[in-house]
Amino acid sequence: MNKHGKEMKIMAKTQISIEKNQKEIKKHGDYSFPVEVSIEAIEAYEQGSFLWHWHPEIELTWIISGTIEYHVNNQSYILTEGEGLFGNSNTLHSGYMKDGQECTYLSITFHPRFLYGYENSILQTKYIDHITSNDDWSSLKLEKDISWHQDILCQMRDIYHMSYNKPPDYELQVHMILLQIFGKLYHYFSNLPQNRSQPQKHLQRLRDIIEFIQKNYDQDISLDHVAAYVNICKSECCRFFKKHMGMTIFEYLLFLRVQNSLAFLKNGESITKTAGLVGFSSPAYYGQIFKRYMKCTPKEYRDTAAD
Numbered sequence: 087m088n089k090h091g092k093e094m095k096i097m098a099k100t101q102i103s104i105e106k107n108q109k110e111i112k113k114h115g116d117y118s119f120p121v122e123v124s125i126e127a128i129e130a131y132e133q134g135s136f137l138w139h140w141h142p143e144i145e146l147t148w149i150i151s152g153t154i155e156y157h158v159n160n161q162s163y164i165l166t167e168g169e170g171l172f173g174n175s176n177t178l179h180s181g182y183m184k185d186g187q188e189c190t191y192l193s194i195t196f197h198p199r200f201l202y203g204y205e206n207s208i209l210q211t212k213y214i215d216h217i218t219s220n221d222d223w224s225s226l227k228l229e230k231d232i233s234w235h236q237d238i239l240c241q242m243r244d245i246y247h248m249s250y251n252k253p254p255d256y257e258l259q260v261h262m263i264l265l266q267i268f269g270k271l272y273h274y275f276s277n278l279p280q281n282r283s284q285p286q287k288h289l290q291r292l293r294d295i296i297e298f299i300q301k302n303y304d305q306d307i308s309l310d311h312v313a314a315y316v317n318i319c320k321s322e323c324c325r326f327f328k329k330h331m332g333m334t335i336f337e338y339l340l341f342l343r344v345q346n347s348l349a350f351l352k353n354g355e356s357i358t359k360t361a362g363l364v365g366f367s368s369p370a371y372y373g374q375i376f377k378r379y380m381k382c383t384p385k386e387y388r389d390t391a392a393d
Contacts, residue, residue, distance in 0.1 A: 152189030154181050174220075174224050178293065303364065357385060
């Protein structure tokens with residue numbers, strides 16, 4: 087039994103499922119109750135990291151144990167046990183194992199619609215959109231020594247425990263708690279200097295580059311193609327991507343191809359066909375790059391996944 091609750095369940099080895107534009111495919115609840123409560127582990131993801139992705143839901147994270155390196159737009163965080171994070175709607179985010187450490191965390195995602203009800207209500211236009219539409223407020227680290235941050239983390243744990251032992255009014259209680267949490271965040275952000283900047287163009291450019299690579303990763307694409315798509319020179323394109331992603335465009339392309347090949351291998355596809363499906367010029371080169379990232383051969387991975 088885990089000290090934080092007997093129902094702590096960890097996912098099997100996996101990776102974020104995304105659409106061509108990096109929007110996450112995973113359902114976060116449904117239309118009638120757009121809330122998802124889950125326990126995650128960074129080591130449960132292939133290579134100890136989940137890919138850059140985005141979703142319209144707000145995400146609240148509480149670190150149960152260990153440490154994680156978390157990125158939201160152009161912000162980087164090291165989160166340790168007892169800390170948390172508010173991630174705003176539609177932000178690009180990714181997570182990485184830190185120094186080989188395991189990390190288990192609680193994730194609560196919910197669509198802003200769950201808070202405001204119907205479109206163009208005053209709750210939406212005056213309060214919710216005020217936060218979710220501001221690029222400067224992409225995230226907030228929830229600290230151990232700030233009382234109202236800890237109040238939010240305690241409320242998150244209350245939601246988690248209710249999710250496994252649902253009271254008759256579970257949905258109503260979750261709604262009220264999330265409204266209280268958002269109220270705290272609203273008052274905090276609203277008291278910051280009203281220095282609203284223009285939409286951050288570099289974030290849109292980063293999304294555009296990622297989207298182009300994701301749409302064309304299985305094709306013979308080059309730096310020329312990527313730079314032309316976002317209308318900047320090749321050197322600036324390289325510098326910009328490396329600055330914000332911590333890797334070169336080519337490294338990201340290879341990483342993405344390997345990640346997208348895993349599903350084919352799990353389904354028993356041949357190495358040769360899998361290599362071609364994800365854009366590698368030859369099975370031998372695919373095997374070389376696969377082993378670099380996965381520390382095993384495609385065949386070894388396929389055989390293990392089939393067990």
